[in-house]
Amino acid sequence: MRDGANWSDARRRRASMREVAELANVAISSVSRVLSGHPDVSSDMRERVLEAVAQLEYEPDFLAQSLRRGATLSVGWVIGDISNPLMAAITSGAESVLRGAGYSMLLMNSENDPDLDAAHIRFFQTRRVDGMILSLASERRPSTLEVLSHVDVPIVVVDREVPEHLHASVVRNDHRPGIRAAVEHLVDLGHRRIALITGALDLWPVRERIAGMHEALAGRGITDETITLTGSLSAEHGEAATEEILRMDPRPTAIIAGGNQVLAGCVRALTRHGVSIPGDMSFVTCDEVALSELHTPPIASVGRDTVALGRIAAELLLKRLTGVSEPEMVILPTTFTARASCAPPAAGSR
Amino acid sequence: MRDGANWSDARRRRASMREVAELANVAISSVSRVLSGHPDVSSDMRERVLEAVAQLEYEPDFLAQSLRRGATLSVGWVIGDISNPLMAAITSGAESVLRGAGYSMLLMNSENDPDLDAAHIRFFQTRRVDGMILSLASERRPSTLEVLSHVDVPIVVVDREVPEHLHASVVRNDHRPGIRAAVEHLVDLGHRRIALITGALDLWPVRERIAGMHEALAGRGITDETITLTGSLSAEHGEAATEEILRMDPRPTAIIAGGNQVLAGCVRALTRHGVSIPGDMSFVTCDEVALSELHTPPIASVGRDTVALGRIAAELLLKRLTGVSEPEMVILPTTFTARASCAPPAAGSR
DNA sequence: GATCGTGTCGGTACCGTTTCCAGTTTCGAT
DNA sequence: ATCGAAACTGGAAACGGTACCGACACGATC
Numbered sequence: 231m232r233d234g235a236n237w238s239d240a241r242r243r244r245a246s247m248r249e250v251a252e253l254a255n256v257a258i259s260s261v262s263r264v265l266s267g268h269p270d271v272s273s274d275m276r277e278r279v280l281e282a283v284a285q286l287e288y289e290p291d292f293l294a295q296s297l298r299r300g301a302t303l304s305v306g307w308v309i310g311d312i313s314n315p316l317m318a319a320i321t322s323g324a325e326s327v328l329r330g331a332g333y334s335m336l337l338m339n340s341e342n343d344p345d346l347d348a349a350h351i352r353f354f355q356t357r358r359v360d361g362m363i364l365s366l367a368s369e370r371r372p373s374t375l376e377v378l379s380h381v382d383v384p385i386v387v388v389d390r391e392v393p394e395h396l397h398a399s400v401v402r403n404d405h406r407p408g409i410r411a412a413v414e415h416l417v418d419l420g421h422r423r424i425a426l427i428t429g430a431l432d433l434w435p436v437r438e439r440i441a442g443m444h445e446a447l448a449g450r451g452i453t454d455e456t457i458t459l460t461g462s463l464s465a466e467h468g469e470a471a472t473e474e475i476l477r478m479d480p481r482p483t484a485i486i487a488g489g490n491q492v493l494a495g496c497v498r499a500l501t502r503h504g505v506s507i508p509g510d511m512s513f514v515t516c517d518e519v520a521l522s523e524l525h526t527p528p529i530a531s532v533g534r535d536t537v538a539l540g541r542i543a544a545e546l547l548l549k550r551l552t553g554v555s556e557p558e559m560v561i562l563p564t565t566f567t568a569r570a571s572c573a574p575p576a577a578g579s580r
Numbered sequence: 581m582r583d584g585a586n587w588s589d590a591r592r593r594r595a596s597m598r599e600v601a602e603l604a605n606v607a608i609s610s611v612s613r614v615l616s617g618h619p620d621v622s623s624d625m626r627e628r629v630l631e632a633v634a635q636l637e638y639e640p641d642f643l644a645q646s647l648r649r650g651a652t653l654s655v656g657w658v659i660g661d662i663s664n665p666l667m668a669a670i671t672s673g674a675e676s677v678l679r680g681a682g683y684s685m686l687l688m689n690s691e692n693d694p695d696l697d698a699a700h701i702r703f704f705q706t707r708r709v710d711g712m713i714l715s716l717a718s719e720r721r722p723s724t725l726e727v728l729s730h731v732d733v734p735i736v737v738v739d740r741e742v743p744e745h746l747h748a749s750v751v752r753n754d755h756r757p758g759i760r761a762a763v764e765h766l767v768d769l770g771h772r773r774i775a776l777i778t779g780a781l782d783l784w785p786v787r788e789r790i791a792g793m794h795e796a797l798a799g800r801g802i803t804d805e806t807i808t809l810t811g812s813l814s815a816e817h818g819e820a821a822t823e824e825i826l827r828m829d830p831r832p833t834a835i836i837a838g839g840n841q842v843l844a845g846c847v848r849a850l851t852r853h854g855v856s857i858p859g860d861m862s863f864v865t866c867d868e869v870a871l872s873e874l875h876t877p878p879i880a881s882v883g884r885d886t887v888a889l890g891r892i893a894a895e896l897l898l899k900r901l902t903g904v905s906e907p908e909m910v911i912l913p914t915t916f917t918a919r920a921s922c923a924p925p926a927a928g929s930r
Numbered sequence: 931g932a933t934c935g936t937g938t939c940g941g942t943a944c945c946g947t948t949t950c951c952a953g954t955t956t957c958g959a960t
Numbered sequence: 961a962t963c964g965a966a967a968c969t970g971g972a973a974a975c976g977g978t979a980c981c982g983a984c985a986c987g988a989t990c
Contacts, residue, residue: 246976257940262978270938292707293647294976297945302643304686312675313887318668325662325689334707336654337687339675357642357684490870497874520840520869524847526876537663596946607970612948620968644946647975934989941982949974956967 306354323540408564409442428488468495483575527570656704673890734900758914759792778838818845858923877920
């Protein structure tokens with residue numbers, strides 16, 4: 231004499247496979263066979279079991295399945311800073327692919343701290359994820375590499391360079407052509423002193439962007455005027471480096487911000503000092519964000535498809551999760567978009 | 581005669597508690613007691629077990645523990661769009677708190693699709709998360725509410741309003757005072773026709789912002805000039821609505837963008853039509869982003885601490901995960917920051 | 931009529947823990 | 961010396977499934 235409402239109440243204990251078996255009057259193993267689509271099942275059996283399943287609102291326990299099968303259908307995602315729109319876009323791309331394949335994504339923020347990278351990787355390892363996607367805060371931190379070498383599940387590295395022996399799949403952007411195009415554009419406009427504000431050398435994109443700038447300058451026969459301000463990919467460094475540039479004599483006539491956080495710091499400093507873009511300073515940024523297109527004037531930028539970056543990272547991982555044992559590498563392009571933030575340098579500063 | 585390298589090779593099978601027990605020559609249950617800090621353990625026993633643990637590099641299997649204990653130490657996080665910086669900031673705040681408490685965060689993007697909301701919640705339920713934090717795409721979709729009523733773990737809802745009977749904890753912003761201050765500021769500058777571009781009415785912030793605007797206008801004795809363009813909180817709607825506003829006659833003299841995506845659309849449309857801010861149109865946006873501060877001119881905005889929003893959501897969930905059975909509600913403030921994007925309307929349009 | 935394959939099904943040994951229960955020892959108190 | 965409680969330990973039953981193995985019935989085959 232139980233009423234319908236209580237019978238389907240959320241708080242009641244969930245049914246187990248054993249109860250289904252008892253209700254259907256069959257063996258537990260038969261229930262398992264029916265539910266997992268095993269061929270050795272008569273239609274009569276299938277019907278009885280499915281009816282019991284429906285009546286008890288049974289659903290299999292994911293934990294028990296995972297323990298028995300040795301797979302959790304989950305992947306760990308270590309990211310430098312989720313609140314960075316770039317990283318968020320990568321995450322978004324990866325998440326949708328993983329979700330489509332039935333995997334779920336465990337997210338951990340490393341706050342761009344290399345030590346947390348290592349800690350998170352270890353954590354995921356004990357959490358028994360089936361694979362990991364990593365956007366490391368530093369490629370060279372020994373503790374991270376040490377931990378990585380003990381990981382026994384497939385790894386995909388996003389826009390980073392890691393030692394071969396880790397057997398990680400990799401998806402990267404080819405940052406050089408984009409930067410090269412940007413620098414050539416500036417040089418063609420008449421700029422000679424171009425400053426690149428960027429992060430530390432333990433990140434692949436940073437090294438490649440610097441290399442791309444050198445390539446472009448060398449290609450145009452300019453060898454001694456490269457100005458590179460490395461630091462961190464943060465607004466603070468962008469702001470401080472811009473201040474430093476503004477104090478230089480002779481002053482650079484163009485700035486390339488090596489990331490969207492750096493961009494914010496640069497714009498803040500330039501605005502504060504009343505430096506007009508592009509009148510007093512030409513300006514290029516790396517990685518397209520809302521600000522670059524909507525700024526007045528719009529800011530020329532070296533862009534890339536970040537959602538694709540995440541999507542492909544997830545696809546590479548899925549490949550290895552479904553049997554492919556050899557790691558792969560995918561390189562995605564970057565493209566330069568000229569905008570009104572670049573103009574010939576003021577006559578006096580040439 | 582195995583060499584050291586292979587012995588510590590990552591690919592070897594991980595040791596189980598049984599192997600530890602055999603090596604230490606004790607019962608499995610004793611190993612468990614030592615590792616879980618049970619008081620009934622002799623120091624001799626502890627020593628033997630710990631040595632075996634070290635020698636085998638044993639670490640407990642999280643899956644088996646979860647199955648046995650009935651807790652997974654993981655929480656599900658359903659979010660409308662992770663690539664929205666606002667949502668990303670909330671996520672960041674929540675993640676760091678959860679991480680600090682030993683929980684991991686399962687992230688699923690609903691792509692602002694209410695049907696995916698429901699699907700994800702169900703998915704998390706079968707995944708056996710210990711709790712969920714939800715930023716629903718729609719508060720009113722029956723399928724979502726139906727699924728929610730069957731959830732048997734604690735729920736926290738972020739900046740949304742859900743029926744009492746779901747027993748969800750809630751953290752929300754009080755959007756009215758912020759918008760009210762913004763509108764009053766505009767009115768005091770001389771504006772009478774103020775347009776609010778916002779999303780659909782099935783979201784708490786949308787309703788509250790509209791209400792806040794009405795309150796402010798009524799407070800100033802303006803009753804018949806409220807212009808509200810509801811749609812979605814997207815750049816497309818922001819752009820289309822702005823176009824519509826520009827065609828109105830008499831034309832509104834101020835626009836309030838009801839979100840950061842809307843903001844992007846608005847700015848794009850205004851720029852394309854050569855509408856100058858604040859000369860031709862005063863402008864306010866909701867939710868601070870890089871663009872609002874760094875735009876020329878800087879854009880006045882109704883801001884809030886989004887990281888705190890996420891942090892408190894996580895804290896509310898942790899409370900309920902550690903025994904507190906009654907749901908709670910926390911309200912966080914919003915504040916208006918006046919900036920150069922607001923000025924008195926042009927003489928002709930008063 | 932014995933043999934054999936095939937389609938079904940039940941029994942049971944796991945997966946790796948936790949925890950309860952019962953048994954043994956130790957030890958201070960009477 | 962004896963008793964009882966407390967400290968310690970091992971065995972085994974869970975947790976909720978999966979999958980292998982063997983049993984059985986049945987028809988087909990020679």
